[in-house]
Amino acid sequence: MDELILTQDEIKKIAHDFMQEYFAEVEEIVGFHVEFINENGFIEPSVDYSSLRVFLDTAANDLKSLDPGIFNSLLIKLHSDVASLHNYFTKLTKNLQISKVVYVRDFLENIKLFVDLQDDMKKTDGQKGKYKSLMLQAENQLEAMKEIKTKEDLAKQKNLKRRYADALHKYSECEEELKVIRKKLKYLEEVFQEEFFEQFEQYRDYYLSVLKRVVNVKAYYFDKLLWYNAKDSEIIRKFFKDSKIEGDYETKTFVKYYIRNLNIDQTKEHSWHAYLTEVLRMLD
Amino acid sequence: MLFTKYSTEEINLMLEVGKMKRFSQYDDNQFIQIAKKLPIFQNLKDSDIASIMLNCKFLKFKNNQLIIKDGIVSSEIFYLASGKINILLGERVIKVVEAGNIFGLGSFVTKEPLEVSITSHGSSAVMSFNTNLQVTTESKAYTYFLFYKNISKYLSSKIKSISKSMGYI
Numbered sequence: 001m002d003e004l005i006l007t008q009d010e011i012k013k014i015a016h017d018f019m020q021e022y023f024a025e026v027e028e029i030v031g032f033h034v035e036f037i038n039e040n041g042f043i044e045p046s047v048d049y050s051s052l053r054v055f056l057d058t059a060a061n062d063l064k065s066l067d068p069g070i071f072n073s074l075l076i077k078l079h080s081d082v083a084s085l086h087n088y089f090t091k092l093t094k095n096l097q098i099s100k101v102v103y104v105r106d107f108l109e110n111i112k113l114f115v116d117l118q119d120d121m122k123k124t125d126g127q128k129g130k131y132k133s134l135m136l137q138a139e140n141q142l143e144a145m146k147e148i149k150t151k152e153d154l155a156k157q158k159n160l161k162r163r164y165a166d167a168l169h170k171y172s173e174c175e176e177e178l179k180v181i182r183k184k185l186k187y188l189e190e191v192f193q194e195e196f197f198e199q200f201e202q203y204r205d206y207y208l209s210v211l212k213r214v215v216n217v218k219a220y221y222f223d224k225l226l227w228y229n230a231k232d233s234e235i236i237r238k239f240f241k242d243s244k245i246e247g248d249y250e251t252k253t254f255v256k257y258y259i260r261n262l263n264i265d266q267t268k269e270h271s272w273h274a275y276l277t278e279v280l281r282m283l284d
Numbered sequence: 285m286l287f288t289k290y291s292t293e294e295i296n297l298m299l300e301v302g303k304m305k306r307f308s309q310y311d312d313n314q315f316i317q318i319a320k321k322l323p324i325f326q327n328l329k330d331s332d333i334a335s336i337m338l339n340c341k342f343l344k345f346k347n348n349q350l351i352i353k354d355g356i357v358s359s360e361i362f363y364l365a366s367g368k369i370n371i372l373l374g375e376r377v378i379k380v381v382e383a384g385n386i387f388g389l390g391s392f393v394t395k396e397p398l399e400v401s402i403t404s405h406g407s408s409a410v411m412s413f414n415t416n417l418q419v420t421t422e423s424k425a426y427t428y429f430l431f432y433k434n435i436s437k438y439l440s441s442k443i444k445s446i447s448k449s450m451g452y453i
Binding site: 029040081083088224225228231 | 285286287288290294295297298299301302331
């Protein structure tokens with residue numbers, strides 16, 4: 001295999017097969033949820049609920065501490081569903097962030113040809129090392145034989161020189177082979193790059209956007225169900241009344257209540273205030 | 285937990301609650317406050333009214349604009365929130381109805397085509413309720429039972445009032 005050349009079709013196929021396998025898990029997850037959403041006619045909200053999630057969790061915890069009874073089995077299930085999906089989305093976003101790492105660590109390392117060449121390189125490099133040490137050994141022995149006194153010494157010297165020459169020859173052969181292997185590895189590293197990154201970005205952007213929409217839909221229903229349950233709670237109604245919270249039983253009202261009670265002079269509450277103001281702007 | 289499954293009842297509840305939000309974007313409180321004053325919503329909680337009102341439309345009409353055409357079988361009943369309406373037999377106005385009344389019950393009761401048309405007398409605002417309510421949960425079944433019961437009571441009182449005015453009672 002002196003010359004390694006892949007056709008564009010082969011490159012595309014190898015990259016495509018990798019994407020199919022690499023994104024198989026997320027495909028299964030989004031497939032399951034998209035089917036569920038579409039089959040049942042769930043609404044996709046216009047508000048980005050993934051940005052509201054921090055507040056939504058805070059609100060849920062606060063309402064739960066006021067009246068744990070509002071967390072019925074469905075709300076618990078939905079809460080856990082949203083959390084799992086959101087965590088998966090965060091983990092996936094992080095894993096897919098540096099495409100170069102995915103390219104080297106996951107893609108190239110999974111191409112048989114590339115792996116075989118790496119194995120060959122290791123093996124050849126090992127042999128090269130072995131011949132190097134044989135050369136050194138012969139060199140040292142020759143150096144130790146300062147004076148040739150007998151026929152046996154001469155024969156031994158000849159033998160050592162022959163061994164040295166053989167080792168040198170093999171060593172050079174290994175070096176040549178390593179050059180070829182490195183060239184092939186470099187070729188493989190470069191030949192897939194363009195196709196890989198083009199396909200990878202398409203797959204990544206697609207799955208992350210669909211997954212984000214799935215999280216958004218589930219978070220939307222969690223939000224609605226949370227307040228649907230909350231507004232039937234006498235404890236929460238009383239809390240609203242006692243706290244002089246005016247407005248509907250919904251996240252927007254609760255955000256306003258939080259903002260009202262913040263002390264923005266305190267540094268730690270400053271960023272929280274900025275976040276809540278942004279949340280309120282999104283809900284308006 | 286990445287493949288959470290929901291029962292039909294849970295899905296239906298989520299859908300209902302989700303739609304309520306969509307409805308509230310159009311100011312559901314305002315709708316509910318109006319609806320609460322109507323006899324057909326007596327003894328119903330706000331959340332029950334809200335779920336019935338998922339099937340409600342708020343419509344505005346200009347002068348002489350057709351609201352209901354004769355000959356149709358309607359599953360809707362209407363509440364005149366503001367303005368007046370004309371009830372026409374052919375092209376003749378047989379009655380002008382003031383705001384605060386419910387109309388369109390004829391076709392709802394008999395399931396036969398309406399014999400009259402209704403147009404707006406000046407500008408009017410009408411709330412239309414679809415009575416083809418789908419029962420998705422046990423609690424909704426009770427809500428709809430109360431709603432239909434209220435409609436029956438309203439109709440009985442209307443018949444009683446008409447009979448009285450005609451001297452039958």
